[in-house]
Structure formats: structure tokens, C-alpha cells
Amino acid sequence: xxxxxxxxxxxxxxxxxxxxxxxxxxxxxxxxxxxxxxxxxxxxxxxxxxxxxxxxxxxxxxxxxxxxxxxxxxxxxxxxxxxxxxxxxxxxxxxxxxxxxxxxxxxxxxxxxxxxxxxxxxxxxxxxxxxxxxxxxxxxxxxxxxxxxxxxxxxxxxxxxxxxxxxxxxxxxxxxxxxxxxxxxxxxxxxxxxxxxxxxxxxxxxxxxxxxxxxxxxxxxxxxxxxxxxxxxxxxxxxxxxxxxxxxxxxxxxxxxxx
Amino acid sequence: xxxxxxxxxxxxxxxxxxxxxxxxxxxxxxxxxxxxxxxxxxxxxxxxxxxxxxxxxxxxxxxxxxxxxxxxxxxxxxxxxxxxxxxxxxxxxxxxxxxxxxxxxxxxxxxxxxxxxxxxxxxxxxxxxxxxxxxxxxxxxxxxxxxxxxxxxxxxxxxxxxxxxxxxxxxxxxxxxxxxxxxxxxxxxxxxxxxxxxxxxxxxxxxxxxxxxxxxxxxxxxxxxxxxxxxxxxxxxxxxxxxxxxxxxxxxxxxxxxxxxxx
Numbered sequence: 001x002x003x004x005x006x007x008x009x010x011x012x013x014x015x016x017x018x019x020x021x022x023x024x025x026x027x028x029x030x031x032x033x034x035x036x037x038x039x040x041x042x043x044x045x046x047x048x049x050x051x052x053x054x055x056x057x058x059x060x061x062x063x064x065x066x067x068x069x070x071x072x073x074x075x076x077x078x079x080x081x082x083x084x085x086x087x088x089x090x091x092x093x094x095x096x097x098x099x100x101x102x103x104x105x106x107x108x109x110x111x112x113x114x115x116x117x118x119x120x121x122x123x124x125x126x127x128x129x130x131x132x133x134x135x136x137x138x139x140x141x142x143x144x145x146x147x148x149x150x151x152x153x154x155x156x157x158x159x160x161x162x163x164x165x166x167x168x169x170x171x172x173x174x175x176x177x178x179x180x181x182x183x184x185x186x187x188x189x190x191x192x193x194x195x196x197x198x199x200x201x202x203x204x205x206x207x208x209x210x211x212x213x214x215x216x217x218x219x220x221x222x223x224x225x226x227x228x229x230x231x232x233x234x235x236x237x238x239x240x241x242x243x244x245x246x247x248x249x250x251x252x253x254x255x256x257x258x259x
Numbered sequence: 260x261x262x263x264x265x266x267x268x269x270x271x272x273x274x275x276x277x278x279x280x281x282x283x284x285x286x287x288x289x290x291x292x293x294x295x296x297x298x299x300x301x302x303x304x305x306x307x308x309x310x311x312x313x314x315x316x317x318x319x320x321x322x323x324x325x326x327x328x329x330x331x332x333x334x335x336x337x338x339x340x341x342x343x344x345x346x347x348x349x350x351x352x353x354x355x356x357x358x359x360x361x362x363x364x365x366x367x368x369x370x371x372x373x374x375x376x377x378x379x380x381x382x383x384x385x386x387x388x389x390x391x392x393x394x395x396x397x398x399x400x401x402x403x404x405x406x407x408x409x410x411x412x413x414x415x416x417x418x419x420x421x422x423x424x425x426x427x428x429x430x431x432x433x434x435x436x437x438x439x440x441x442x443x444x445x446x447x448x449x450x451x452x453x454x455x456x457x458x459x460x461x462x463x464x465x466x467x468x469x470x471x472x473x474x475x476x477x478x479x480x481x482x483x484x485x486x487x488x489x490x491x492x493x494x495x496x497x498x499x500x501x502x503x504x505x506x507x508x509x510x511x512x513x514x515x516x517x518x519x520x521x522x
Binding site for chain 1: 422423425426427428429430431432433436440441444445519521522
């Protein structure tokens with residue numbers, strides 16, 4: 001396995017007076033896919049922001065350990081829920097953006113061609129983002145992330161903006177891409193089917209303030225998992241049982257919150 | 260209970276105006292024709308409003324004599340230098356206001372205090388500061404262009420989705436690369452919209468500045484024609500100014516089209 005070890009020690013975060021994460025400790029091993037699930041507002045995305053250095057925790061520390069490959073340009077790399085593509089750059093241009101300062105033109109062209117081939121976008125290198133479907137835009141997001149050869153992939157609900165059919169199709173591709181990249185992966189989702197399809201360590205967060213409520217480990221390799229796997233369906237059901245009460249309470253809380 | 264027999268009535272029409280390029284030209288030509296007809300019929304006195312034919316004739320003579328180019332070239336030089344100076348400083352200040360807290364509040368306070376001042380009122384002050392020559396005229400234009408450019412640029416920067424900037428940061432892009440590749444292109448539509456406003460302001464200020472102490476320039480020409488009750492030439496000068504405004508607007512539209520093929 002390659003990738004970084006991520007160690008979160010008593011991480012906490014508060015927005016003003018509102019604590020969203022409380023004393024959260026966990027470890028993602030090199031090459032492991034760690035999935036964060038939990039009810040709405042439990043701080044999953046906040047935690048991902050802290051892990052990637054985009055938010056400063058108000059308590060605790062996040063430590064990375066391990067060596068990164070020579071060609072790694074951005075060890076901790078995000079894939080965003082809203083794709084975050086520059087509409088004024090073509091597909092290739094969006095990928096080139098994150099390589100431009102660090103590689104020569106021929107090296108960039110080579111990497112762009114490679115990641116476009118991995119994500120099935122070779123024919124769309126010169127297309128504008130507006131010309132692509134949601135699923136294809138997220139493929140560009142993945143291609144851009146892979147282009148920097150990350151040591152740790154941070155995916156923030158990458159499929160939630162897509163329709164159900166596209167989500168299912170892309171989920172299979174994600175599983176295969178993540179398995180091949182074999183980087184440490186932190187995957188935030190509220191979709192439990194995605195969690196059991198991809199997660200090797202599934203961390204269930206409690207409702208706000210988020211704490212680790214449970215950790216479930218699935219040993220089966222990603223390549224051997226399928227959407228209809230009955231064992232995975234059973235784990236998904238267990239997860240839902242764990243989350244359901246918290247999810248309902250979080251929803252009630254949200255409805256009662258002042259506008 | 261009332262019955263509802265028959266086909267469903269279509270209710271979603273209208274509220275979708277379409278551009279008809281020919282309609283604009285036809286309207287202008289129609290107005291010109293009416294104007295000419297009114298003058299030919301004797302309903303409009305040529306001293307008050309010379310007919311289009313007389314204006315065209317005046318324009319023709321001005322062009323042949325080289326008088327038009329003498330004035331227009333002076334005006335174009337002032338317009339270009341003044342507008343470019345104001346725009347460069349304005350875009351720079353707008354970016355600083357949009358990007359850095361240290362500049363934001365103080366910069367916007369100065370802009371808010373000085374923007375509403377009619378810049379024409381400052382021309383005498385600029386003459387005292389920069390002299391009666393080119394300096395005061397260019398300063399008037401640059402000053403007038405500067406403030407709306409700051410506002411347009413800062414607004415454009417504010418409207419760049421923060422998520423895109425965070426994306427750049429998450430990939431380790433330098434501040435310069437983020438400004439160059441994300442902030443500036445993201446703010447460009449607002450900046451170019453600002454250009455439409457600032458070029459019009461610049462033409463207004465150009466004429467005003469040239470009416471005070473200039474020998475050459477369309478503003479000086481219009482003023483001198485007015486003083487002589489030479490309304491043919493006066494309106495010829497105004498037509499030139501209108502043509503200048505239209506040409507600049509067309510050029511900005513062309514730049515917008517070229518820059519925003521991605522839309």
C-alpha cells in the first residue's frame with residue numbers, strides 16, 4: 001500500500017459558539033479508504049476541510065506520516081461536491097491549471113492525456129465544462145485530482161450533485177479508480193450504499209457535535225465488491241440502524257432552527 | 260360544479276424579448292428620414308436644427324479639409340491616455356479592494372467619498388494642479404474613469420465563487436496564480452461591463468475638459484461652432500462623438516464575444 005497515514009487526535013471545531021466536532025480521534029492507514037458518514041450537520045465536511053488544511057481546528061491536531069512519491073505535486077488533494085471547475089477553461093485547461101507552475105509543457109500534456117484516458121474523457125479534452133453532463137464534470141474533477149498524483153484523496157460528497165443513475169455508474173468507476181490509485185482516501189458521504197461500496201474503514205459520526213459513534217471495517221477488496229452484494233447490503237442496513245435516530249433528531253433540529 | 264371542456268390554453272407566452280438587429284437600424288433611419296422631411300417641408304428651422312443632409316455635408320467638408328482629423332486625433336489621444344490610465348489604476352485598486360482586508364475598508368471609504376463628486380466640477384482645480392495643457396484634461400478623464408472601474412472590479416472580484424479560489428488553494432496554487440487564473444478571469448465580465456460605463460463617462464468628460472482651454476479636440480470644435488451659431492458644424496461634431504461612442508461600444512462587445520466563448 002502507498003499513501004499517507006493520517007492521524008487525527010482529539011480534533012474539535014466550533015463556528016462561533018456552536019461546536020460541530022468534539023474530541024474526534026481516528027487514524028487512516030496508508031492506502032486505506034476511510035469513509036465518513038453521519039447525519040446532516042454532524043461535521044463531516046468540516047472534518048474533511050480540517051484534514052486537508054482548508055480549515056483550522058479549534059482543538060486537537062491532524063498529523064500526516066509517510067513518504068510521498070517523487071512525482072506527487074499535491075499530497076492532500078480534494079475532489080469537490082460542486083466539481084469546482086473553471087467555466088472559462090476547457091477540460092484540459094482545468095487540469096493544466098493545477099500542473100502549470102510545476103511541470104514543463106510536454107510533461108503536462110503527457111499527464112493530461114493520461115488522466116483523461118483513465119477517466120474516459122480523451123475525446124472531451126477541448127470541451128467547455130458547460131458542454132458536459134454532471135457526471136462528466138465530476139470525472140474532470142477526478143482527472144484533475146489524479147493529475148497531481150496525490151498521496152491522499154479527499155472526496156467531499158463527490159456524487160451527491162448527480163442524478164441516481166449517473167451516481168451508480170460513476171460509483172463503479174470511482175471504486176476502480178480509487179483501487180488503482182491506491183492512495184489513502186477520505187470519502188465523505190451521506191449515502192450508505194456508497195459507504196459500503198468504497199469504505200474499508202467506515203467511521204460513523206454522531207449528530208452535532210460530531211464524535212466517533214462507531215467504526216466498521218470491511219476487509220473485502222474494492223475490486224470484489226458489487227452494488228448487489230448481500231453482505232454489503234447487510235452492513236448498509238446496520239449503518240442505517242445506527243444513524244437513523246440521530247438523522248431524525250438532526251432533521252427535527254434543523255426544522256426548529258430559526259431561519 | 261363548472262365544467263372545463265376543450266383544449267388546454269397555452270399560458271406561457273411573452274416575457275422573452277428577442278433582439279432584432281434590423282429594427283434598431285430601421286428606427287434610426289426612420290427618425291432621420293422624418294427629420295429630413297420636416298426640414299425640407301420648412302417645419303424645422305435649419306438654424307435651430309439643421310437637416311441631416313446639411314450635417315452630412317458639413318462632415319464631408321470637415322473630412323476633406325483635414326479639420327475633422329485634426330480635432331478627432333487630439334481627442335482620441337486624450338481619450339486613450341486618460342481612459343487607459345484611469346482603467347489601469349482602477350483595476351489595480353479594485354483588485355486590491357476585492358482581495359485584501361488591509362485595503363478594502365479604507366479604499367472603499369475613499370471611493371464612496373469621491374465617486375459622487377461631478378468630475379466636471381473638478382476641471383478648474385485640475386487646471387490649477389496640472390496646468391491648462393494636456394495634463395489637466397487627461398487627469399479629468401483618468402479621475403472620472405478610476406472610480407467606476409474600482410467599483411466594477413471590486414464587485415467582480417467579490418462575485419468570483421469562493422469555492423473556485425478555495426479549489427486553487429487546495430491544489431497549492433500561488434496567490435499570483437490564483438489572481439491570474441481564477442480571480443481576474445472570474446471578474447472579467449464585471450470589469451468589461453464597467454468598461455461600457457467608463458468609456459461613456461470618458462467621452463462626456465473629454466468634451467467637458469476640451470471646452471475649457473483647448474484649441475484642438477472635438478469638444479473645442481463643438482464649442483467654437485456653437486459660439487459662431489454654426490449649427491451644421493456643431494451637430495457634425497456631435498455626430499462624430501456619437502459615432503465614437505458607438506464604435507467604442509462595438510469594440511467592447513467584440514472583446515466580450517472573443518473573451519467569453521466559454522459561456
